[in-house]
Amino acid sequence: xxxxxxxxxxxxxxxxxxxxxxxxxxxxxxxxxxxxxxxxxxxxxxxxxxxxxxxxxxxxxxxxxxxxxxxxxxxxxxxxxxxxxxxxxxxxxxxxxxxxxxxxxxxxxxxxxxxxxxxxxxxxxxxxxxxxxxxxxxxxxxxxxxxxxxxxxxxxxxxxxxxxxxxxxxxxxxxxxxxxxxxxxxxxxxxxxxxxxxxxxxxxxxxxxxxxxxxxxxxxxxxxxxxxxxxxxxxxxxxxxxxxxxxxxxxxxxxxxxxxxxxxxxxxxxxxxxxxxxxxxxxxxxxxxxxxxxxxxxxxxxxxxxxxxxxxxxxxxxxxxxxxxxxxxxxxxxxxxxxxxxxxxxxxxxxxxxxxxxxxxxxxxxxxxxxx
Amino acid sequence: xxxxxxxxxxxxxxxxxxxxxxxxxxxxxxxxxxxxxxxxxxxxxxxxxxxxxxxxxxxxxxxxxxxxxxxxxxxxxxxxxxxxxxxxxxxxxxxxxxxxxxxxxxxxxxxxxxxxxxxxxxxxxxxxxxxxxxxxxxxxxxxxxxxxxxxxxxxxxxxxxxxxxxxxxxxxxxxxxxxxxxxxxxxxxxxxxxxxxxxxxxxxxxxxxxxxxxxxxxxxxxxxxxxxxxxxxxxxxxxxxxxxxxxxxxxxxxxxxxxxxxxxxxxxxxxxxxxxxxxxxxxxxxxxxxxxxxxxxxxxxxxxxxxxxxxxxxxxxxxxxxxxxxxxxxxxxxxxxxxxxxxxxxxxxxxxxxxxxxxxxxxxxxxxxxxx
Numbered sequence: 001x002x003x004x005x006x007x008x009x010x011x012x013x014x015x016x017x018x019x020x021x022x023x024x025x026x027x028x029x030x031x032x033x034x035x036x037x038x039x040x041x042x043x044x045x046x047x048x049x050x051x052x053x054x055x056x057x058x059x060x061x062x063x064x065x066x067x068x069x070x071x072x073x074x075x076x077x078x079x080x081x082x083x084x085x086x087x088x089x090x091x092x093x094x095x096x097x098x099x100x101x102x103x104x105x106x107x108x109x110x111x112x113x114x115x116x117x118x119x120x121x122x123x124x125x126x127x128x129x130x131x132x133x134x135x136x137x138x139x140x141x142x143x144x145x146x147x148x149x150x151x152x153x154x155x156x157x158x159x160x161x162x163x164x165x166x167x168x169x170x171x172x173x174x175x176x177x178x179x180x181x182x183x184x185x186x187x188x189x190x191x192x193x194x195x196x197x198x199x200x201x202x203x204x205x206x207x208x209x210x211x212x213x214x215x216x217x218x219x220x221x222x223x224x225x226x227x228x229x230x231x232x233x234x235x236x237x238x239x240x241x242x243x244x245x246x247x248x249x250x251x252x253x254x255x256x257x258x259x260x261x262x263x264x265x266x267x268x269x270x271x272x273x274x275x276x277x278x279x280x281x282x283x284x285x286x287x288x289x290x291x292x293x294x295x296x297x298x299x300x301x302x303x304x305x306x307x308x309x310x311x312x313x314x315x316x317x318x319x320x321x322x323x324x325x326x327x328x329x330x331x332x333x334x335x336x337x338x339x340x341x342x343x344x345x346x347x348x349x350x351x352x353x354x355x356x357x358x359x360x361x362x363x364x365x366x367x368x369x370x371x372x
Numbered sequence: 373x374x375x376x377x378x379x380x381x382x383x384x385x386x387x388x389x390x391x392x393x394x395x396x397x398x399x400x401x402x403x404x405x406x407x408x409x410x411x412x413x414x415x416x417x418x419x420x421x422x423x424x425x426x427x428x429x430x431x432x433x434x435x436x437x438x439x440x441x442x443x444x445x446x447x448x449x450x451x452x453x454x455x456x457x458x459x460x461x462x463x464x465x466x467x468x469x470x471x472x473x474x475x476x477x478x479x480x481x482x483x484x485x486x487x488x489x490x491x492x493x494x495x496x497x498x499x500x501x502x503x504x505x506x507x508x509x510x511x512x513x514x515x516x517x518x519x520x521x522x523x524x525x526x527x528x529x530x531x532x533x534x535x536x537x538x539x540x541x542x543x544x545x546x547x548x549x550x551x552x553x554x555x556x557x558x559x560x561x562x563x564x565x566x567x568x569x570x571x572x573x574x575x576x577x578x579x580x581x582x583x584x585x586x587x588x589x590x591x592x593x594x595x596x597x598x599x600x601x602x603x604x605x606x607x608x609x610x611x612x613x614x615x616x617x618x619x620x621x622x623x624x625x626x627x628x629x630x631x632x633x634x635x636x637x638x639x640x641x642x643x644x645x646x647x648x649x650x651x652x653x654x655x656x657x658x659x660x661x662x663x664x665x666x667x668x669x670x671x672x673x674x675x676x677x678x679x680x681x682x683x684x685x686x687x688x689x690x691x692x693x694x695x696x697x698x699x700x701x702x703x704x705x706x707x708x709x710x711x712x713x714x715x716x717x718x719x720x721x722x723x724x725x726x727x728x729x730x731x732x733x734x735x736x737x738x739x740x741x742x743x744x
Contacts, residue, residue, distance in 0.1 A: 164549075332389075333390065
């Protein structure tokens with residue numbers, strides 16, 4: 001696995017249980033996945049990545065930032081890479097993603113590629129005076145995304161792309177009026193098998209995932225079917241292998257539009273570790289090893305995951321275990337082993353049960369113990 | 373954790389999720405828990421164990437074989453040890469265990485300490501012409517246990533104890549007519565809190581655990597209450613900290629008798645990894661760290677665990693994943709990373725569900741894929 005963050009860390013338990021030897025190429029010493037970090041090195045350096053990859057059976061990722069030339073060097077060297085570079089580019093470049101989804105005929109917000117402020121202002125004028133501008137590359141957790149009313153608000157982004165030979169354009173999208181955000185996770189094997197978890201509702205605060213409810217309330221029937229069909233069409237259409245997370249808008253006029261893609265285990269799937277027969281981490285391992293996928297049913301009617309964002313101002317999460325464990329004995333607590341810092345994802349908690357209100361209350365209350 | 377077997381290995385995922393740094397003193401290189409093995413060394417050597425223990429906050433065990441003098445050296449050095457030597461001696465010496473349980477007034481088979489063949493023959497004559505003889509120390513998985521009709525059948529054990537200054541006696545017990553075997557697991561913190569999982573039924577083949585059903589069928593009510601009361605009385609009476617497994621006989625005349633004790637996570641609790649809110653491994657960590665214990669409820673009505681004993685004659689468990697995963701997508705498969713060998717515990721599988729027959733069928737069928 002390339003990348004040593006919390007997604008790599010949470011893959012380790014699944015690997016241990018299946019007897020799969022997981023090796024991690026981490027960005028630095030002491031990262032979340034350090035227990036399995038065989039090597040520390042620069043994932044943008046082809047030699048470093050190739051040396052790591054030659055000692056493993058299959059390469060996968062905890063982020064989408066490995067450059068295409070490095071990915072292709074792996075493929076050229078005969079290393080199985082899942083997801084492969086031709087799929088990953090759609091997760092690396094939001095303009096390519098929009099083009100790909102539009103080509104597949106999938107529901108997306110109205111969008112355009114804009115190279116100049118004039119083009120952006122024209123799009124804004126055609127879409128009610130506001131739009132969402134995104135840098136095609138490098139954005140995550142709300143970074144590289146801005147709601148604007150005039151091109152002048154992203155003047156410095158235009159300046160940057162003028163210097164950047166790779167992209168040369170920004171993505172602009174209509175400002176979607178949505179009722180809520182949803183996420184559909186699926187996993188796909190290289191040989192084609194696909195498994196879908198239930199559609200979930202996600203709550204974002206400041207562009208960062210705060211809370212996930214599985215399954216999404218009031219989603220049974222058509223909504224769930226549409227979401228699953230869209231995610232499966234993307235996985236097949238773009239040739240994704242491993243876990244694919246499709247972030248969706250449920251619009252106020254009852255459409256489902258694709259917002260973003262992630263081709264790896266995803267925050268919106270963390271609930272599966274405690275709430276589903278097969279966690280997204282085990283499923284990702286099965287998928288990238290081209291082994292039959294596991295069941296995606298739920299242990300209880302509801303699972304609610306709440307992120308621990310930031311953590312305590314002083315001390316560590318573990319300093320609050322006595323309080324959290326005593327008050328919330330049925331909540332599952334996951335600690336990423338990262339130093340607390342404002343806004344940083346340092347852990348998450350999950351509550352499962354037959355009553356949604358209870359599960360929401362328990363998960364929020366347990367997470368709150370770890371935050372000031 | 374002292375000992376690098378599969379119990380230490382299965383503790384690693386629980387430690388990772390809680391952000392607890394688990395270090396293992398393993399007996400040899402390449403053991404089951406190698407991913408967390410900080411050191412390889414002889415657990416019977418006080419210097420080795422002390423050097424390891426000085427770098428950790430609390431010492432616990434994946435087996436009960438650390439000698440009393442080594443345990444006391446740790447305590448004398450101020451290292452928290454859970455379970456402590458005064459509790460562990462009852463798990464290390466079956467004669468002491470019988471004396472301790474009898475002193476607590478707990479239900480045990482009729483037993484005697486015998487130092488000579490004549491004493492043993494007298495016990496046999498008083499108990500219907502047959503009895504069970506056990507070596508007080510070193511037995512596990514049926515080793516050191518023999519059903520005899522005359523003292524001559526254990527003549528070599530008498531010869532051995534004559535040379536062994538420590539014990540100097542054998543344990544003899546009535547041959548209990550039992551309907552089935554049960555196990556009651558509890559966890560106890562140093563500060564006193566106790567949590568009990570449901571009583572389970574265990575099936576032994578040739579002295580080795582083969583199958584566990586949780587909860588034990590037809591155990592609701594009095595039987596479950598008696599078993600929990602007995603286990604709690606043992607945990608409190610002997611001062612056990614961490615997980616305590618109490619193996620029980622349900623006799624044909626409806627008594628519950630204590631057979632054996634284990635003061636650590638136990639094969640009869642593996643189902644909890646997939647079937648309970650809190651796995652025995654997470655609970656053991658919580659207990660030995662003196663943190664509040666987790667919920668012990670079940671995800672589904674039934675959990676059935678079947679051991680993979682021996683494994684394939686050729687190849688590894690992983691060679692059969694394609695077949696096992698495809699045929700049994702909801703069964704959880706645990707691979708201990710050990711080389712297959714006849715009779716060796718190399719893994720286990722767990723099926724959970726609302727129908728007991730289905731869960732038994734699924735778990736047995738999935739385990740059978742890994743055996744010839």
